[in-house]
Each structure stands twice: as C-alpha cells, then as structure tokens.
Amino acid sequence: MEMDKSVHELRPRQDKYLARVPPHGDGQSIGLFGGSFNPPHEAHRLASLIALRRLRLDRIWWLVSPGNPLKDHAGLPSVEARMRMAETVKQHPRIHVSGVEAGIGTAYTHETLRYLVRHYPKIHFVWIMGADNFRQFHLWRHWREIAHLLPMVIIDRPGSTLKASQAPAALALARYRRPENQCAGLARAKPPAFVFLHGPRSSLSSTLLRQQTKP
Numbered sequence: 623m624e625m626d627k628s629v630h631e632l633r634p635r636q637d638k639y640l641a642r643v644p645p646h647g648d649g650q651s652i653g654l655f656g657g658s659f660n661p662p663h664e665a666h667r668l669a670s671l672i673a674l675r676r677l678r679l680d681r682i683w684w685l686v687s688p689g690n691p692l693k694d695h696a697g698l699p700s701v702e703a704r705m706r707m708a709e710t711v712k713q714h715p716r717i718h719v720s721g722v723e724a725g726i727g728t729a730y731t732h733e734t735l736r737y738l739v740r741h742y743p744k745i746h747f748v749w750i751m752g753a754d755n756f757r758q759f760h761l762w763r764h765w766r767e768i769a770h771l772l773p774m775v776i777i778d779r780p781g782s783t784l785k786a787s788q789a790p791a792a793l794a795l796a797r798y799r800r801p802e803n804q805c806a807g808l809a810r811a812k813p814p815a816f817v818f819l820h821g822p823r824s825s826l827s828s829t830l831l832r833q834q835t836k837p
Contacts, residue, residue, distance in 0.1 A: 637721075637724060637725045638725070639725065640701065640702075640721035640722065640724050640725030641722055641725030641726050642722070642725070643683070643720060643722055643738075643742070644681070644683050644718030644719075644720050645681070645718065646681065646742065646745055647680070648744040648745070649744060649745075649746070650680040650681065650745055650746065651677070651678065651679045651680050651745075651746045651748065651807075651809035651810065652679060652680060652681045652682065652683060652745055652746070652747055652748070652809070653670070653673050653674070653677065653679045653681070653682040653683070653747075653748050653749075653750045653775070653809070654682075654683055654685055654735070654738070654747055654748070654749050654750060654772070655669070655670055655673075655682055655683070655684050655685065655750040655751075656684075656685040656687055656723070656731060656734070656749075656751075657684075657685070657686070657687060657755075658686070658687055658689060658698065658704070659684065659686050659687075659704045659705075659707070659708050660698055660699065660704055661704070661707050662684070662704070662707050662708040662711040662712075663711060664711070665752075665779075666684070666708075666711065666712075667711055667712060667713065667714070667717070669750065669752060669777040670682045670684070670712070670714070670717050670750070671714065672777060672819055672821045673748075673750050673775055673777065673819065674714075674716060674717075676805050676806065676819055676821070677748060677775060677805055677806060677807070677808050677809060678806050678807060679716075679748070679809060680716065681716045681717070681718060682716065682717045682718070682750070683718050683719075683720045683722075684708055684712065684717065684718065684719045684720065685720055685722060685723055685734065686701055686704050686705050686708060686719060686720065686721050686723070686724075687701075687723050687724075688701060688723060688724045688729060689729075701721045701724040702721070705719050705720075705721050722734070722738075730762075730763045730764070731762060731763075731768055732762075732763060732764040732765075732767045732768050732771070735747070735749065735768060735771050735772060736767075736771065739771055739772070746809040746810045747772050747809065748772055748773050748774065748775055748808055748809035749768065749771075749772045749773070749774045749775070750774075750775050750777065751774065751775075751776060751777070752776070752777050752779045752782070753776050753777060753778050753779040753782035753783065753785075753786035753818070754779045754781070754782045754786070756776045756782075756786045756789060756791065756792065757782055757785050757786050757789045758789075759789065759790075759791040760789065760790040760791040760794070765791060766794075769791075769795055769798070769813060769814045769816070770813050770814055771813060772813055773808050773809060773811045773812075773813050773814075773815040773816060774813075774815070774816040774817075775805065775808060775816065775817050775819055776816060776817070776818045776819065777819050777821075778818065778819060778820045778821070783820075786818070787818065795814055795816060798813075798814040798815050798816060799816055799817070799818070800815055800816070800817045801817075802817055802818060802819060802820065804817070805817045805819060
C-alpha cells in the first residue's frame with residue numbers, strides 16, 4: 623500500500639511550465655487518463671480512443687505522473703522524457719499529454735483531481751482507468767474521495783474482465799454502476815458514477831515492455 627514517506631520521495635518542486643494544462647474550453651467534457659506511462663504504448667492509445675468515441679468526449683489528457691506510490695519507481699525516466707515518448711504514441715489531435723501532476727507538486731491522484739476540479743470548475747472531467755488498475759483501486763489513497771470527485775470509466779483489459787467486476791472497489795461502489803449502453807455523456811453525470819466499457823483490447827502493458835527491453 624501507499625506509504626506516507628512516498629509523498630516526500632516522489633513530490634517534485636512546483637514547475638510553472640509543467641503546471642500548464644492542455645487546451646480546453648468551458649463546458650467541454652475531458653477524460654483524464656493518469657499513469658506512469660513507462661513506457662506509453664498502443665494499449666494506452668486504444669483505451670483513449672474507445673473513451674473518446676463512446677463517452678463523446680471533447681478531449682483526453684494523459685497525465686504523466688512523477689511515479690506511482692504503489693510501484694517500484696527505481697530507474698524511472700523523467701516526466702519530461704516520458705511526455706516526449708507519449709507524444710509519439712498518442713497520434714490523435716484530441717489526445718494531449720500533460721505533466722501537470724509534477725508541475726503542481728502532487729504525488730497522489732486524489733490531490734491532482736481535487737486541484738483540477740477546483741481550478742477548472744466549468745470543465746466536465748471523467749477519470750479513465752484500465753480494469754487491471756481498478757482491481758487494486760481500493761489500495762489507492764482516498765480512493766472513495768476520487769469516486770466522489772469524478773465519474774469514472776473502467777476500460778476492459780485482457781485477464782481483468784471478471785476480476786475487476788468483483789474487486790473490492792467495484793463491490794463497494796456497485797450501486798453507482800451504470801449500464802454500458804448509457805455511457806454517452808458520463809462526464810456530465812453527478813459522481814459517484816462509473817461504467818465498464820468493453821471493446822478492442824491490446825495485451826500490451828508497460829511492465830511487459832520493460833521486461834522485454836531488459837538486457
């Protein structure tokens with residue numbers, strides 16, 4: 623689980639350049655897809671395209687994090703390096719790469735989302751996450767607060783379909799789950815609200831890609 627000392631280990635100095643958010647407009651529906659993106663890959667892009675189309679989003683922001691407190695971040699490339707890699711992978715004009723989490727000096731998702739909701743109250747945000755991550759969502763710091771801050775969409779991932787639907791967070795939030803055929807406009811729903819989305823899947827993962835590149 624996340625430990626208090628990770629805040630001090632991962633929290634960077636505030637950076638005005640990284641703190642700038644991607645293009646946006648009042649009233650837009652924007653998906654927030656957070657992660658280490660170490661490295662970014664086609665599965666990130668595929669999940670984003672599914673969310674863009676099915677939820678009828680205006681944009682998606684890839685939030686490249688300083689590091690995941692639940693994972694070993696030894697040897698993690700800089701935020702700037704991972705942002706450059708993500709720019710080469712996204713290949714879509716409405717997917718934007720952001721280092722805002724490092725820029726504002728937050729280390730936990732609930733801190734970042736609280737900041738964005740407070741500073742951009744006229745944007746309709748929705749949190750995007752893969753079903754593999756949703757399986758351990760109950761281990762995230764203040765995960766219930768995240769569920770109450772933003773509606774969420776869970777993108778199906780190979781090997782996680784059934785396990786994610788029976789995960790502790792899924793069971794705890796079960797009464798807020800919406801049918802998949804009602805996913806359009808989810809970003810404008812009052813949280814808590816979440817949907818499981820199924821569609822084309824990729825078996826790629828950042829862990830697998832890192833393992834393949836080890837000497």
